[in-house]
Amino acid sequence: MSISGPLEVFRQLYRNLRSQKLRTFLTTFGIVWGTVAVSLLLAFGQGLHKSMIQSAAGLGDRIVIAWPARTSLPWEGIGKGRRLLMTEDDIGAIKQQALGLAGISSEYAKSFKVHNGNKTMMVDVSGVSPVFGTMRNLIPQEGGRFFDPLDMSDRRRVAFIGDAFAKDFLGEPNPVGKTFMLADSPFLVVGVLKPKEQDSSYSGRDKDKMFIPSTTFRAITGEKTMDDFIYKAGTPEGNKALTLDIRGILAKRLHFDPKDDQALMVWDTTDMFAFMDAFMLGFQLFLGIVGSLTLVVGGIGVSNIMNVVVEERTREIGIKMALGAKRGYVLRQFLLETMTLTGIGGALGLLLSAGICAVFPKFGLTEYVGVPLVSPSVAALTAGVLGFVGLLAGYFPARDAANLDPVIAMKL
Amino acid sequence: MNWPLIRRNGRNGANGNGAIIHMDGITKVYDTGKVKVEALRGIDLSVQKGEFVAIVGPSGSGKSTLMNLIGCLDTPTGGQFDLAGEAVAGLDRDQLADVRNRRVGFIFQNFNLLPQISAFENVEMPMLFGGVSKRERRERACELLERVGLGNRMDHKPTELSGGQMQRVAIARALAMNPDILLADEPTGNLDSASGGDIMTLFKNLWEQGGTLVVVTHDMALANRAGRVVEIRDGLIVRDTANAA
Ligand SMILES: Nc1ncnc2c1ncn2[C@@H]1O[C@H](COP(=O)(O)OP(=O)(O)OP(=O)(O)O)[C@@H](O)[C@H]1O
Ligand SMILES: [Mg+2]
Numbered sequence: 001m002s003i004s005g006p007l008e009v010f011r012q013l014y015r016n017l018r019s020q021k022l023r024t025f026l027t028t029f030g031i032v033w034g035t036v037a038v039s040l041l042l043a044f045g046q047g048l049h050k051s052m053i054q055s056a057a058g059l060g061d062r063i064v065i066a067w068p069a070r071t072s073l074p075w076e077g078i079g080k081g082r083r084l085l086m087t088e089d090d091i092g093a094i095k096q097q098a099l100g101l102a103g104i105s106s107e108y109a110k111s112f113k114v115h116n117g118n119k120t121m122m123v124d125v126s127g128v129s130p131v132f133g134t135m136r137n138l139i140p141q142e143g144g145r146f147f148d149p150l151d152m153s154d155r156r157r158v159a160f161i162g163d164a165f166a167k168d169f170l171g172e173p174n175p176v177g178k179t180f181m182l183a184d185s186p187f188l189v190v191g192v193l194k195p196k197e198q199d200s201s202y203s204g205r206d207k208d209k210m211f212i213p214s215t216t217f218r219a220i221t222g223e224k225t226m227d228d229f230i231y232k233a234g235t236p237e238g239n240k241a242l243t244l245d246i247r248g249i250l251a252k253r254l255h256f257d258p259k260d261d262q263a264l265m266v267w268d269t270t271d272m273f274a275f276m277d278a279f280m281l282g283f284q285l286f287l288g289i290v291g292s293l294t295l296v297v298g299g300i301g302v303s304n305i306m307n308v309v310v311e312e313r314t315r316e317i318g319i320k321m322a323l324g325a326k327r328g329y330v331l332r333q334f335l336l337e338t339m340t341l342t343g344i345g346g347a348l349g350l351l352l353s354a355g356i357c358a359v360f361p362k363f364g365l366t367e368y369v370g371v372p373l374v375s376p377s378v379a380a381l382t383a384g385v386l387g388f389v390g391l392l393a394g395y396f397p398a399r400d401a402a403n404l405d406p407v408i409a410m411k412l
Numbered sequence: 413m414n415w416p417l418i419r420r421n422g423r424n425g426a427n428g429n430g431a432i433i434h435m436d437g438i439t440k441v442y443d444t445g446k447v448k449v450e451a452l453r454g455i456d457l458s459v460q461k462g463e464f465v466a467i468v469g470p471s472g473s474g475k476s477t478l479m480n481l482i483g484c485l486d487t488p489t490g491g492q493f494d495l496a497g498e499a500v501a502g503l504d505r506d507q508l509a510d511v512r513n514r515r516v517g518f519i520f521q522n523f524n525l526l527p528q529i530s531a532f533e534n535v536e537m538p539m540l541f542g543g544v545s546k547r548e549r550r551e552r553a554c555e556l557l558e559r560v561g562l563g564n565r566m567d568h569k570p571t572e573l574s575g576g577q578m579q580r581v582a583i584a585r586a587l588a589m590n591p592d593i594l595l596a597d598e599p600t601g602n603l604d605s606a607s608g609g610d611i612m613t614l615f616k617n618l619w620e621q622g623g624t625l626v627v628v629t630h631d632m633a634l635a636n637r638a639g640r641v642v643e644i645r646d647g648l649i650v651r652d653t654a655n656a657a
Contacts, residue, residue, distance in 0.1 A: 012540070015529060319524050322485055323585070324513020324541040326506045403505075406512075407485040410524060 013336055023309045027338075028345045030305060031386045034298030035349025036356075038291045038382040043357055043372035045287040049280050051197065051370025056272055058198030058206075060136040062236040064243055065202055065267045067228045068254075072262035076255055084254050084263055085225040088214075093253055094231070098245045100238045104231040105129035108217045109203055114169065114210075115181040121169050124203065125182070125210045127217020133160065135230060137196065138206060144176045144191030147213050151190075155215040157182075160191040164207040183220045187212070202228075202267065236270050243268065295385055302386050303393025306338070310397035317401045318409025330402040331395070338391045346383025350376060431497070432593050432624050433459040433482060438491035440477050440647075451477040453647035455491070459593070459626060464619040466638035467628045474647040475628045479597045482626065483518045484508050496592050513542050517586030519596035523578045525570040531557060531581045532566040538588045556584035560614065576607025583614060594618065596627045600634065612637060 017024045068084035091106050108127035113120055132138070133146030138160060140146060151158050159182075163173065170178055170189070179186045198205055217223065233242040243266055251258035317330050357372040401409055440452040451474045459465055467475050480486040481493065484500060493500045496515055503511065512518070525534050535553040544552070557566050560580040570578050579599055586594055596615070600608030612634050615625055619639070627638065635641050636655055643651035 015533065316526060319526060320537070320541070321509060322483075322512060322518060322524070323538040324509050324589070326509045326541070328506075329541065405486050407480045410485075 009336065012333065013340060016333070016337060017340070023305065023312075024341065026305045027302060027309075027341045027390065028348070030298060030302040031342055031345025031383055031390075032349040032352065034295060034302070034386045035346050035379050035382045036352050037294045037298070039349065039353035039374050039379045040356060040372065041287055041291050041294070042378050043353060043374045044369060045284060046375070047370035047372040048283070049370075050373070052276055052280070053273075054370075055197030055199040056269075056276060057137055058196050059200050059202075059269060060230065061232075062239065062270045062273060063135050063230050063232045064239050064269065065228055065230050066243075066246070067265045068226075068250075069263060069265050071256045071260055073257040073260040075257040075260070078255070082256075084250075084256065086229070086250070086254070087224055087226070090250060090253055091226075091229060094246055094249055097249050098242060100233045100235075100242050100245075102232050102234045103131045103135050104229060105132040105135065106214055106226040106229045107132070108214055108221070108223055109227045110217075110221060110223075112182055112210075116169055119169065123165060123169070123210050124208070125212060125217070126203070127212055127214035127221075127223075129214055132211070132230065135232060136206070138211065139194045139196070140191035141174050141176075141194045143174065144189075146191055146211075152213045152215050155213065155219050157185050157187045157216055158190045158212065159187045160211040161189055161193065162205070162207040162209045163193045163195050164205075165210060166192045185220065200269075200272070236273070239268050239270050291382075295382060298386050299389035302390040306390045306394030307397060310334075310394055310401060313398075314401040314404075314409050317398070318404065318406045318411075321402065322406040322410060327402045331398060334394060334398045335391065338387060338394060342383055342387025342390070346380060346387070349383060350374065350379035353379060430461040431458050432461050432495070433457060433626070434492075434494040434497075435482075436492040438478075438481065438493055439489045440474070440481065440486075441489045451647055452481075452488070455647075455649060457642065457649065457652075459624065461592075461624050462619075462622055463624055464615070464639040465626045466635035466641045467626065467644060468630070468632065468635050468641060469644035473644045475644055476597050477647075478644065479595055479626070479628055482593075483516050483595045484512050485518070509541075513538055514589055515592045517589070517591040517594045519579070519582050519586050519594070519599045521598040521601040523570070523575075523582045523602075525578055525581060525585075527570050530567045530569055531562060531573065531584075534570070534581055535584045535588055538585060542589050544589075552588060553584070556587055557581070560584045574607070575603050576610060579603060579607070579611055580614070583611070593624045593626065596625070598628050598630065600629065600631065608634070 068086045071078075071080050071082045071084065074080050086106075088106060091104060094104060095101065105128050110125055111122055112125050114123055130146060130148050130152055138146055140160070141163070144160075146160050147156070147158050150156075161169075166175055166189075167173055170180065174192050175189050176192060178189050180189070181187070193206055195207070198207075203209075214226075231242065231246065233239045247261075247264055247266075248258050250256075250264060251260075254263075256263040320330060321327075353374045357374050360372055435455050435457040438452055438455040438457075439450070442449040442451055455478060457478075467478065469475050477486070481488050482495075484495070488501075495511060498511075500508070500511070525531075526537070532553050535556055536549050539549040539552065554563075554566065557563055560583055562577060562580055562584070565573060565577060570581065573581065579602075583599075586596075594615075599615075600611050603611065608631070615627060616637055619625055625638075627634075629635050638655065640652070640654050642649055
């Protein structure tokens with residue numbers, strides 16, 4: 001073909017698009033609409049998924065929580081209903097013997113009166129190990145920290161406090177470095193919880209609580225037996241086996257029937273994740289089907305427009321061929337037009353979706369549905385599919401028109 | 413300015429005797445499924461370089477069919493057709509497109525301009541398909557539009573022009589590639605007699621400058637201004653006479 005360089009091609013293209021304003025608009029609109037619909041659908045799905053995972057992880061990242069309770073089966077000559085008492089020695093034994101353990105922390109809990117000047121409040125305090133912080137997703141705000149092994153071994157009077165409690169009790173959002181009185185001793189705030197979504201708990205929301213080293217807790221209370229302990233395996237799938245292992249170790253040390261699942265009560269939060277994963281899979285499947293249908297409907301729309309367009313343009317194609325345009329030129333021009341419209345439509349659709357997602361948090365619904373996240377590849381794919389459908393729908397009639405004798409094409 | 417219709421590279425008249433059109437027993441049958449229409453039943457026609465031929469005949473006699481064959485817009489059912497010494501029968505679609513682009517300039521009764529683009533861009537179009545450089549296209553399109561008296565209407569769209577003006581744009585477009593022959597199928601059929609007369613005068617000027625023209629018309633007064641009149645009836649040539657100069 002002897003049509004001159006790429007610049008010329010684009011000048012031609014621009015001229016054609018400009019001269020076919022309505023069809024340019026309709027085709028582009030169809031692609032924009034389809035891209036926006038599918039992108040937003042999946043963006044909101046993604047956002048919801050993420051927010052669900054985040055708030056579920058607010059309790060901790062796939063941890064197991066265990067409470068020593070009362071035996072429900074007789075064992076070694078002792079009747080049922082005996083209360084199990086667990087100490088740090090038992091934790092030490094688990095650390096030594098359990099296979100695949102990634103972290104474990106005891107938890108001692110009690111309500112305390114705390115004083116700040118003449119302000120007095122009641123607060124739920126947990127005595128825990130430093131590893132508890134990461135296991136339970138207790139992330140400090142800027143400038144703070146969770147307590148460390150040194151705080152632990154020196155039984156320092158340091159506290160990591162919830163963000164809501166910080167505001168209520170100390171009157172500021174991030175009062176790191178402040179001291180207050182607990183059980184007649186001064187305590188130093190070393191970290192304040194970074195606000196987080198938490199959709200489940202077992203002893204109150206973390207934002208209202210206070211955490212101190214378990215050694216300090218035991219020193220000021222004289223407490224020897226823990227309320228509960230949390231642990232996790234190296235992999236989420238390992239939790240089940242690990243729980244079995246720990247139950248066995250404790251059964252031997254505390255003398256209860258290893259088959260007695262009431263003696264040690266266990267909450268494996270991975271069950272919750274498993275449910276959520278199943279739910280999300282179903283949800284994504286639903287979105288996928290709706291998205292595909294949207295694509296099909298959009299594709300039919302775009303291909304209808306293309307079809308009408310080619311019919312409308314058969315005369316134009318005839319005239320051009322009468323003037324010496326070759327088949328290849330006619331088809332290439334058509335392909336280029338469709339591709340350009342697809343590109344523009346896809347880009348506009350992506351921008352529009354991103355814009356909607358950007359202003360969406362302003363409506364204050366993110367707490368329930370999360371922050372929608374547009375995926376450029378989804379938008380590109382959608383626009384591509386729509387463009388391809390349009391191309392197919394337009395290509396064959398265009399080819400037919402280009403195959404006619406010019407005199408017939410001109411008469412149509 | 414001189415404005416010859418003769419090709420710059422002088423490729424015309426390749427068979428030596430200067431016959432631009434040579435037709436031998438050309439037939440055209442329209443097969444519409446149920447009925448077969450024999451539009452042309454054996455046309456023998458030769459047109460030499462520099463001739464101005466008027467084709468006349470009653471409606472439905474096959475004039476347009478013949479013109480479309482000459483212009484390679486359609487293909488004959490039978491017979492031999494050479495255009496500028498080259499057999500058309502063996503050409504494929506793209507080669508036919510090239511022939512239409514370089515050898516023939518076609519003018520239609522209903523103008524067949526592209527309505528969305530300007531007069532200038534319409535005239536430029538065949539040169540685009542012919543691979544003419546941008547600068548040359550500009551110059552030539554301007555020159556041609558000036559020549560047909562539309563120098564001040566170049567940026568107008570066809571819809572903003574009168575019938576006579578549209579037909580002059582179409583003539584400028586037909587001349588754009590410097591064709592061997594200019595074909596016009598009832599170019600004045602949609603025009604009032606005054607603008608029709610202008611168009612006819614334009615053709616006569618082209619002829620006097622050495623161009624070759626074949627024009628279909630119903631108007632005997634116009635036909636008599638041509639050098640030769642060919643009359644068709646029922647798909648056959650029934651009269652072929654030279655006019656006295
Ligand atoms: N595409 C077609 N399909 C079927 N028959 C056709 C077709 N085109 C023309 N014809 C028939 O061929 C015959 C010649 O038609 P043509 O258009 O060549 O006549 P014409 O001399 O140009 O007439 P007019 O002066 O009215 O333009 C007519 O009988 C017409 O009906
Ligand atoms: Mg006719």
